[in-house]
Amino acid sequence: MLFAISGFGIFSLSGFGSSRGIETTLQKTEAVLQATQKRSIAQEEGSAWGVYFVNAPGGQTYETYQGSGYTGGVPDQRYSLSRGVSFSQPYASSTVDLPFSSVSGIVSSPSIFSFVSGSSGSRVGTLFVNSLGLFTTRLEKEVLLYFHMDEGVGSLLRDASGRGAGATLIDSSWKAYPSCRIGFCIHLNGSTGYGYGTTSKDVSVFTIEGWVRLDSSSSGGSLVSLYFGESAKAHAGFLASSRKPSFYTSFSGVGDDITDASVALQTDSWNHLAYVYDGTSKKIYINGELNVSQTISGGTISIDNFEIGRRDKSNGDLMAGDLDEVMLYARALSFEEVRSHYNDFR
Secondary structure, eight states, rough: OOOEEEEOOOOOOHHHHHHHHHHHHHHHHHHHHHHHHHHHTTTTTSSHHHHHHHTTTEEEEEEEEEESSOOOOEEEEEEETTTTTTEEEEEEEEEEEEEEEEOOOOOOOEEEEEEEEEESOOOEEEEEOOTTTTTEEEEEEEEEEEEOOOOOOOSOOOTTSSOOEEEEEEEEEEEEETTSSSSEEEESSSSSSHHHHHOOEEEESEEHHHHHHHHEEEOOEEEEEEEETEEEEEEEEEETTOOOOOOEEEEETEEEEEEESOOOTTSSSSSSEEEESHHHHHHETTTTEEEEEEEEEEHHHHHHSEEEEEEEEETOOOOEEEEEEEEEESSOOHHHHHHHHHHHHH
């Protein structure tokens, strides 16, 4: 088991309580998954075994079952989440079926589950099951936006941070694993497709992170752009001329500043990107490695809305390609955290 607590600091009592509840839920859920996987490997009662997750108005539970899938399977034992903890993935009124193959214990598609405590969000527990049936858990803090992009249908992206931000998609389409890193992901067409939403926060440090696969036709765009009204405050984007990651910021009293990576992204392949501002410098990480670091006199930026995939509200500059597992933190991720996040989903 890999268990990482991302970030350090002094928690308030309420924050400590929510973290403890999420941590307990992560440990309990992982233990149930591991035990169920072992039953499937051993072909207990001559069968495969799985776990079925339900986020319904009547309750949030997960249930072990005998069989190759929940439909047609034999229910075994049902579990509830820790008090005060709820799913943010599966999202509301949805389910996830996780059957383990007999003998091998692998899964047909990687799955991710997220847990939050309270309505204000910021702390998120995540449990990831990769295609080999290996488990990873993380307890994150200061999460402002978290888009798993696993809806698979519709025009709404649900925010797994617990803050309830959400985003609306325009002219976007869906893909599914193995074309995505995990579950589903969104495809943007480079001409009219993007996402938008609102979230309110003053940040003096922040990180924008996610997985991107640019089409060969892509000529610009952004992983995430942050705004206050119509005024751009930050772009985690890509240069139109070279497809190099580019980090734009605009601080009061400092003005516009652009930091460009030294290498271009390969098209038609997945890349993990992290754009980090730590109060004194801007950093761009590509696939778990620090590519560029630039010292800057910054400050605090106020944001009240954001866009996904589009770099400029006035004239477009939209990316063509796929996005998955996109996050915004109100803190600066360390090198170790960025590397770990890359390795978790690579």
